[in-house]
Amino acid sequence: MGNKKIQMSRMWKYFTEATVEIIEEEGIDQVTIRKVADRAGYNSATIYNYFKEVSHLIFFASMKLLKEYTEEVSVYMNKGQTPLEKYILSWECFCKHSFKQPAIFHAIFIMDLGDHPETLIERYYEMYPSDLINIPDELKPILFERNVTKRGKSLLQQAAKEGQINEQLVDSLNEMTILLWQGMLTNILNNRMDYTLEEAEQKTMKYILQIIENAA
Structure with missing residues (x-):
């Protein structure tokens, strides 16, 4: 250098x-x-x-304050045996941390950053490569993807190939879960709901599981 x-x-x-x-x-x-x-x-x-x-x-x-999440998500996903189980577990971890730090997750995944936000993520890990230590290779593409929709879709596609969900419902299931999370997080940040952060997390996961069950 x-x-x-x-x-x-x-x-x-x-x-x-x-x-x-x-x-x-x-x-x-x-x-x-x-x-x-x-x-x-x-x-x-x-x-x-x-x-x-x-x-x-x-x-x-x-991104610096996201480290606790990035370290724990691999632990969560390793508990799953199938792509669908890993998808659900990844959402559990994501909801746990995002409702614990709603402003931080909004800044990373929702806030308007202008053009090419993925380039900013690459720059971050270039400056802080130690943040990638102990993260499995299969998770690294997820961490470089700011677009939440793309982050979850690959697991759903794998689940569809294994017959766990209807292949025709992959896109709609993925979009509904994302919109559900975004809506809940935005409402919490804007004081549009009187849920506690724990209640918001629990309700979001409850509805995500219902959406997945309907797609099976």
Whole structure:
């Protein structure tokens, strides 16, 4: 790695980790370019040499805070014997962590980041390769996929090939589960429902299981 790239990586990490600290101490909605710059010890203009907009800073910081989920999802999925079981278990893990950290998961999987969000994920793991340690190779493509719809579809297609679900229902089942999760998470964040986070998690999984049962 050349000196210029090393310097860019170092600065990138300074700003990302400063953003993580603000999120942990004040909340994700309190992140501003000026606050990040002040905490990192630089001026606001310097940040724009490395990040196009504040949403990218929030995204990268949120990825740092996603580590607990990425480490646990493989443990969950390894309990499954069939593609459908793995699909259900992956949703259980996803719901558990997303409703525990709704703002973080919204920033990664729902928030508008502009063009090519997958490129941002690749950049993140380039800067933090240690976050991929102990993650099975079969899960790495999932972690590089921000599009939630694509993340779950491959398991459903495998389940259809094994006759666990109707092949013609793969797309609709996948879309319904995604929309269900997105709707619940968005409503919780916008205070449109008076569920606790635990109730939201339980209800989402209950409805996902009902959708899957109807497709079997």
